Amino acid sequence: MGHLHPLTQIISRSVEIFSGLGFTVALGPEIEEEFYNFDALNMPPGHPARAMQDTFWLRRPAGKLLRTHCTAVSMRKLAERHLPLKVVSVGRVYRNEATDATHETQFYQLDGLSVASGREVTLAHLKGALEYFYRNLFGSDIELRLRPSYFPFVEPGVEVDIKRGDKWLEVMGAGMVHRQVFAAAGLDPAKHQGWAFGGGLDRLAMLYYGVPDVRLFYQDDRRFLKQFSPNHSS
Amino acid sequence: MKFSYRRLQEYFAEPLPPPAELAEQIVRHAFEVETIESAGEDYLLEVKILPDRTGDAKTELGLAREIGSILDRPLKDPALTYGKNQAIEFTTEQINNLLGLNLSAEEINRLLNRAYIKNGVPPDHRTDLAAVADLADEVARLYGYDQMPSLVAKTDRSGDDDSNFILTNRARAKLAADGFTEIYGYAFTNRGEVEVEQPLAKDKKFLRTNLTDNLRAKVKFNLQHRLFDTEEVKLFEVGTVFPAADKEEIHVAAARGRHHEEPEVFEQTLEEFARQRHLKIEDGNPDLSEYRAAVKYRPFSVFPRIIRDIALWVPADVTPGQVAKLIKQSAGQLLVEGPVLFDEFKRGDKVSYALRLVFQSDDKTLSDEEVNRLVAEIIPKLEANGWTVRK
Numbered sequence: 001m002g003h004l005h006p007l008t009q010i011i012s013r014s015v016e017i018f019s020g021l022g023f024t025v026a027l028g029p030e031i032e033e034e035f036y037n038f039d040a041l042n043m044p045p046g047h048p049a050r051a052m053q054d055t056f057w058l059r060r061p062a063g064k065l066l067r068t069h070c071t072a073v074s075m076r077k078l079a080e081r082h083l084p085l086k087v088v089s090v091g092r093v094y095r096n097e098a099t100d101a102t103h104e105t106q107f108y109q110l111d112g113l114s115v116a117s118g119r120e121v122t123l124a125h126l127k128g129a130l131e132y133f134y135r136n137l138f139g140s141d142i143e144l145r146l147r148p149s150y151f152p153f154v155e156p157g158v159e160v161d162i163k164r165g166d167k168w169l170e171v172m173g174a175g176m177v178h179r180q181v182f183a184a185a186g187l188d189p190a191k192h193q194g195w196a197f198g199g200g201l202d203r204l205a206m207l208y209y210g211v212p213d214v215r216l217f218y219q220d221d222r223r224f225l226k227q228f229s230p231n232h233s234s
Numbered sequence: 235m236k237f238s239y240r241r242l243q244e245y246f247a248e249p250l251p252p253p254a255e256l257a258e259q260i261v262r263h264a265f266e267v268e269t270i271e272s273a274g275e276d277y278l279l280e281v282k283i284l285p286d287r288t289g290d291a292k293t294e295l296g297l298a299r300e301i302g303s304i305l306d307r308p309l310k311d312p313a314l315t316y317g318k319n320q321a322i323e324f325t326t327e328q329i330n331n332l333l334g335l336n337l338s339a340e341e342i343n344r345l346l347n348r349a350y351i352k353n354g355v356p357p358d359h360r361t362d363l364a365a366v367a368d369l370a371d372e373v374a375r376l377y378g379y380d381q382m383p384s385l386v387a388k389t390d391r392s393g394d395d396d397s398n399f400i401l402t403n404r405a406r407a408k409l410a411a412d413g414f415t416e417i418y419g420y421a422f423t424n425r426g427e428v429e430v431e432q433p434l435a436k437d438k439k440f441l442r443t444n445l446t447d448n449l450r451a452k453v454k455f456n457l458q459h460r461l462f463d464t465e466e467v468k469l470f471e472v473g474t475v476f477p478a479a480d481k482e483e484i485h486v487a488a489a490r491g492r493h494h495e496e497p498e499v500f501e502q503t504l505e506e507f508a509r510q511r512h513l514k515i516e517d518g519n520p521d522l523s524e525y526r527a528a529v530k531y532r533p534f535s536v537f538p539r540i541i542r543d544i545a546l547w548v549p550a551d552v553t554p555g556q557v558a559k560l561i562k563q564s565a566g567q568l569l570v571e572g573p574v575l576f577d578e579f580k581r582g583d584k585v586s587y588a589l590r591l592v593f594q595s596d597d598k599t600l601s602d603e604e605v606n607r608l609v610a611e612i613i614p615k616l617e618a619n620g621w622t623v624r625k
Contacts, residue, residue: 001410001411001413001525002409002410002411002412002413002414002415002416002468002470003410003415003416003525004406004410004416004522004525004526005416005417005418007418008403008406008416008522009522009525009526009527012403012522012523012525012526013526015395015519016523019391020388021386021387021388021389022387022388022389022390022391022392023391024391024392024393024394024395024396025395025396025399025519026396027396027398027399029482030421030474030482031428031476031480031482048285049285056430056431056432057430057431057432058428058429058430058431058480059429059430059431060429060479060480061479061480064480066430066441084392086389086391086392090399092421092473092474094421096430096432096434098434099434105422105434105438106420106421106422114387118331118332119331119334120387121387122331122332122333122334122335122385123332123333123334123370123374123382124333124334124335124382124383124384124385125334125385125386125387127379127382127383127384127385128383128384128385128386128387129386129387131384131386132386145262145379145380146379146380146382147261147262147263147266147379148263148264148265148284148371148374148375148379149284150284150285150286150287155365155367155368155370155371156332156333156367156370156371156374156375157371158379159266176332176367176370178367179365179367193331193332208528209529209530209531210530210531211531212533217418218418218419218420220417220418220419220448220452220455220456220469221455221456222415222456222459222467222469223459223534224531224534225415225416225417226415227529227531227532228527228529228531229525229527230524230525230526230527
C-alpha cells in the first residue's frame with residue numbers, strides 16, 4: 001500500500017470533523033479575480049490589508065491573481081445566495097514572500113462559512129464550532145483562546161490560539177461576516193448574519209505531526225513522506 | 235509599538251497590575267503584546283496595535299484609555315471629547331443576536347461606557363466605530379471571549395461536497411491502494427504559459443503546465459535513497475496545472491521507476507482518469523481514514539548512511555521476525571532502518587536469512603570502522619542462540 005501526503009490526511013480529517021457539524025466542501029479556482037479575493041471582502045483597491053497579503057498578480061490578463069486565501073471560495077459560495085449556507089473550502093493559496101521554516105510561497109488553507117438567520121449563527125456558535133474542531137483533532141484537553149483582532153471582512157474579528165506546551169500559537173482568523181461582504185454578495189446586511197474562519201493547514205499539520213519545517217511538505221522526499229503511513233514502523 | 239509601563243502607570247491614580255498580568259489582560263481584551271522587556275526600573279511592552287485602531291491607540295494616552303476600559307478603572311484625565319461622531323443606533327437584541335449572549339440593556343451600556351461610548355455616541359478619538367457590529371465588538375471583547383458560551387449547532391448536510399473534491403480523493407485512494415506515494419509539488423517553475431509579476435526567483439516565473447516533469451525528477455531523486463537496486467519508486471500527484479493563459483485544470487499523474495531505468499509516467503485530466511478508472515461522483519467523498527496516521531514525525535538524518543548485510547543459518551522454525559528483533563535489540567541507536575529481509579532459502583531442517591541494515595547518525599558521518607564494530611557486537615549475540623552467521 002502506498003501513502004497519502006500528510007496534507008491530504010489533515011484535509012481529510014478536518015473535513016470529516018466539519019461534515020459532522022453539517023458542512024459541505026466547496027472548491028474554487030486558484031487563479032482568482034480581484035473581486036472575490038479582495039473587493040468583495042471589503043478590501044477595495046488601495047486598502048492597506050491588500051499590501052499585507054503579498055499577492056502574486058498575473059502578468060496577463062491584468063487584474064487576475066493567485067488567490068491569497070480560500071476566503072475567496074467562501075465569497076463565491078456566498079455570492080450564489082443559496083441560504084442557509086454551511087461550507088468549508090480547502091485548497092492551495094499563494095503568497096509572494098520569502099520562504100523559511102514557517103513560510104512558503106504556496107500553502108493550504110481551510111476556510112469556513114456559516115450563514116443563516118440570526119440566533120443560529122452567533123459569535124458563541126463560532127466559538128463552539130472551533131472548539132469542536134480542535135478538540136476532535138487534538139484531543140479534548142486542548143486549550144483554545146479567542147482574542148480580539150481585525151480583518152476587513154469580519155466584525156467583530158478574532159484571532160484563534162491553541163496552547164501547545166506553555167505557548168499560545170495562532171492558528172486561525174475568524175469573526176462575524178462584515179456587512180460590506182453581504183452587500184457585495186447582493187444580500188441585505190440587515191437580514192443576514194454569519195460567521196467565518198480561515199487558517200493554514202500546513203501549520204496545523206506541523207503542530208499535529210511535529211514537523212519543524214513547512215518546506216518539507218513540498219520536497220517530495222520519501223524519507224519524509226513514508227513516515228505518515230498507518231503501517232510505518234521504525 | 236513599545237510602551238513604558240511606568241509612563242502608562244502615570245495615567246492612573248491606582249497602581250496597575252504587574253506587567254505580565256497587565257499584558258495578559260491587554261491580549262485577552264484588545265491587542266497582542268509581543269514581548270515584555272525589563273529596562274532598568276521600568277518595563278517596555280511591545281504592543282501590536284490593530285490596524286483599525288492606529289488612529290487612537292498608538293499613543294500613550296490612547297493605550298492608557300484602552301487599559302482603563304479593560305480594567306474598568308478611571309484615568310486621572312482621559313481627555314475625552316464628543317461631538318464629531320454620530321450616535322450609532324442599536325438595540326439590546328441586535329447585540330445579543332450577533333454575539334449569542336443574553337445581556338441586559340444595563341450590562342451592555344455598562345460595557346459600552348467602559349469604552350467611553352455614551353448612548354451609542356463614540357468619543358471623538360474612536361473613528362473606527364460606525365455600525366452595530368462595531369459596538370458588538372466592543373461589548374464582546376470587554377465582556378471577554380473566555381466568558382462567552384460555546385454553542386455547537388449540528389445540522390444535516392444540505393448538499394453534496396464539490397464533485398472535484400470527491401473525485402480527487404477517490405483518485406488518491408486508488409493510487410495509494412496501487413502502492414504509489416503521494417507528493418505535493420511546487421507550482422512555480424521556469425517555463426509555462428501563465429507568468430506572475432515579481433517572481434521570487436528567475437526560475438520561478440511561471441506556473442507549472444504539467445505534473446510529470448516534477449514526478450520524473452522526484453522518482454530519480456528518491457532512488458538515491460533506495461535500499462536495494464531492484465527497489466521501485468512509485469509516486470503520484472493530484473494537483474492543479476496551468477496549461478494555457480488564464481486556464482487551470484486538475485490533473486492526476488503518476489510515475490514509477492527503478493535504478494538505471496527511465497521512469498514510466500502517465501498524466502491525465504481528473505475527468506479522464508475518473509472515466510477510465512470508473513470513479514463516480516455519486517459515491518461521495520471516500521473515507522480515507524485507513525490511510526491516515528496520527529504519528530509523531532521523526533527528522534531524518536542528512537548524513538551519509540552505511541549499509542551492512544547479515545546472513546545466517548537458523549533452525550527452520552525460527553522466523554525472520556525473531557532474528558530481526560534480536561538484531562534490533564543489539565544494534566543500538568545508529569540502526570535507522572531495517573533489518574529488512576531480502577533473501578531466504580531452506581536446506582534440510584535449516585533456513586538461511588539475509589537481512590539488510592542501515593546505519594546513520596543524526597550529527598556526523600559514520601566511518602566504516604565504527605559500523606564494523608557495531609556489527610561485530612551483534613554477531614556473538616546471534617551465535618549465542620546456536621545460529622550460524624555466514625561470513
